[in-house]
Amino acid sequence: MADRSYAYDPVSTGASVNQQPYRMEQGQLWRQYIIAGAANIGIVCTGFCMGWTSPINPKLTDANSTIVGAPVSSDETAWIGSLLTVGAIFGPFIGGFAASKIGRKWGVLSSAIPLIIGFILMLTASSVGMIYAGRIFWGLAVGILFTVGPMYCAEIATDDSRGALGSFLQLFVTFGFIIVYGAGPSVSYAAVQYIGIACVVAFVVVFFFMPETPIYYLTKDDNESAAECLMKIRGKSRSGVQGELDLMAADIRAAMEKTATFADLFRGGNFKAFYISCVLVTAQQFSGINAVLFYMTDIFSATGSALEPATATIIIGAVQIGASAITPLVADRLGRRLLLLISSCGTAVGLGLLGMFFMLQDRKNPAAESLGFLPVLALVLFIVTYCWGLGPLPWAVMGELFPIEVKALASPIATAFCWVLSFLVTRFFSTVALAIGQGETFLLFGACCVGSFFFTLFVVPETKGKSFQEIQDMLAGKSSKMEKA
Incomplete structure (x- = not known):
C-alpha cells in the first residue's frame, strides 16, 4: 500500500520527473502501526482505570470490607465512579500545553506521572478520600492521553492510514477494560493495583523508544x-x-x-470543526457508554440473569475488543460518516431493548422473567456498534478537522467538554435512574443516539483519504487543489 500523504508533485514544485524520490520509494507502512500501537499502550492504562470501578465497587461495598476501614456508601460509590471524569476535565489543558512546549511524544509520556500517583494512592488507601484523590489523578492522565494521543497518531499517519490509526484509541482502551474485568473479580484489591502499575511501566518502557512527530x-x-x-x-x-x-x-x-486565539475558534472553518467535534463527543457521552461501563456489574446484577455478573462483564469486554478491532480495518475504506451512521442506529436499538427490559422488570411484568437473555443481547449490540463508530471516530475526526495553528488550543477545549459531559452522566446516572426509572434512562440515551444519526447524516463531512489541507478547504467551502487540478 503506497503512502499518499503530502504526495510530491513535480508540476507544482517545478521538479523534473527524475526528482520524484517520494513517489518512487514505497516505504514501510507497518512502522506507522507499530509506533501508534506503542503510543496507545497508555490508552490501555486509561481503559484499566476507567473500568476499575466495575470489579472494585463490589469489594468496596461488601459488608465485611475493610479496604478503607468500612464499607463505602452508595453515594460514595457514585463519587468514586465520577471523579475520574473531574480530573479528565483538566487533563486536556495540561496535555495541550505539554504537546506544544515539550512535544507530542513527551506529552504522551507525561501521563505516566498521574497514572503512577493514582495507583500508589489506591494501593495505600486508608480512607475513601484517598480513593477519590487517586481517581482524580487517573482522570488527569485520561485527559492528557485522550488529547495528545490522537494528535500524535494523526501527525505520524499518511492520509490513507489516518482513520485506522485514529481508531486505535477505542481498540486499546478495550484492552484495558478486559484486563481489569478479567483480573479484578478473582484477585485481591492490592493485586489489581499492582497489575495497573505493571501496565504503566510497560507503556513507558516501550513508548520511550518511539520517535517524535x-x-x-x-x-x-x-x-x-x-x-x-x-x-x-x-x-x-x-x-x-x-x-x-x-x-x-x-x-x-x-x-x-497565524497566531491562534480563542476567538479564532468561532470563525469560518475553525468554528465548523469545533462544533462538529463538540456535537460528536456529546453524542458519544450521551449514548450512556460510561454509565454502562462503570456500572456494568451492577446492571447485570439488577437483571437477575442466571449468568454471573463478573462473567458477563468479561464477555462484554471480549466483545468490545472484537468489535473495536474491526474499525481500524474499515475506517479508511468505508469512511467515517457511514460508520458513524451505522453506530448511531445500532446503539439506539441496543439501548431501546435494554430500556424496554428494565421497564418491564420495574412494572413486574411476567414477560421480564422469560427475557433474562435480553440485557446481555442488548448490551452486546450496543457495545459492538458503539465500538464501530461513536467510540473511536469522534477522536479520529477531531484530530483531522482542526488546522495546525489552532489544534493545541481547540483539542483540549473539545476534550474537556467531553469529560464535563462524562462527569454529568456518571455522577447522576444512578440519581436519574432512581427518579424516573432505569428503563426510561436508557431510552433517553437511545434518543440521543437517534439525534446523532441525523446530525451525522446532514452535517458531518467525510474526511476519508483527504489531506489536512483538503479538509480545511472543505470546511471553508473552497475547492481543494486536487479538485481544481
Whole structure:
C-alpha cells in the first residue's frame, strides 16, 4: 500500500520527473502501526482505570470490607465512579500545553506521572478520600492521553492510514477494560493495583523508544530532526521523505504565520470543526457508554440473569475488543460518516431493548422473567456498534478537522467538554435512574443516539483519504487543489 500523504508533485514544485524520490520509494507502512500501537499502550492504562470501578465497587461495598476501614456508601460509590471524569476535565489543558512546549511524544509520556500517583494512592488507601484523590489523578492522565494521543497518531499517519490509526484509541482502551474485568473479580484489591502499575511501566518502557512527530519539529524550525523522525516513521531514505517533508514544512510555515486565539475558534472553518467535534463527543457521552461501563456489574446484577455478573462483564469486554478491532480495518475504506451512521442506529436499538427490559422488570411484568437473555443481547449490540463508530471516530475526526495553528488550543477545549459531559452522566446516572426509572434512562440515551444519526447524516463531512489541507478547504467551502487540478 503506497503512502499518499503530502504526495510530491513535480508540476507544482517545478521538479523534473527524475526528482520524484517520494513517489518512487514505497516505504514501510507497518512502522506507522507499530509506533501508534506503542503510543496507545497508555490508552490501555486509561481503559484499566476507567473500568476499575466495575470489579472494585463490589469489594468496596461488601459488608465485611475493610479496604478503607468500612464499607463505602452508595453515594460514595457514585463519587468514586465520577471523579475520574473531574480530573479528565483538566487533563486536556495540561496535555495541550505539554504537546506544544515539550512535544507530542513527551506529552504522551507525561501521563505516566498521574497514572503512577493514582495507583500508589489506591494501593495505600486508608480512607475513601484517598480513593477519590487517586481517581482524580487517573482522570488527569485520561485527559492528557485522550488529547495528545490522537494528535500524535494523526501527525505520524499518511492520509490513507489516518482513520485506522485514529481508531486505535477505542481498540486499546478495550484492552484495558478486559484486563481489569478479567483480573479484578478473582484477585485481591492490592493485586489489581499492582497489575495497573505493571501496565504503566510497560507503556513507558516501550513508548520511550518511539520517535517524535515531524510536525512538532517543524513548528520549532528544526528541519533536520523532522527529517530524521520522518525517515523512521516511513522507513525511507532521506531523499525518499524529502518531498513529503517540503510540503509539510510549507504547510507549517503558512500555519505559523497565524497566531491562534480563542476567538479564532468561532470563525469560518475553525468554528465548523469545533462544533462538529463538540456535537460528536456529546453524542458519544450521551449514548450512556460510561454509565454502562462503570456500572456494568451492577446492571447485570439488577437483571437477575442466571449468568454471573463478573462473567458477563468479561464477555462484554471480549466483545468490545472484537468489535473495536474491526474499525481500524474499515475506517479508511468505508469512511467515517457511514460508520458513524451505522453506530448511531445500532446503539439506539441496543439501548431501546435494554430500556424496554428494565421497564418491564420495574412494572413486574411476567414477560421480564422469560427475557433474562435480553440485557446481555442488548448490551452486546450496543457495545459492538458503539465500538464501530461513536467510540473511536469522534477522536479520529477531531484530530483531522482542526488546522495546525489552532489544534493545541481547540483539542483540549473539545476534550474537556467531553469529560464535563462524562462527569454529568456518571455522577447522576444512578440519581436519574432512581427518579424516573432505569428503563426510561436508557431510552433517553437511545434518543440521543437517534439525534446523532441525523446530525451525522446532514452535517458531518467525510474526511476519508483527504489531506489536512483538503479538509480545511472543505470546511471553508473552497475547492481543494486536487479538485481544481
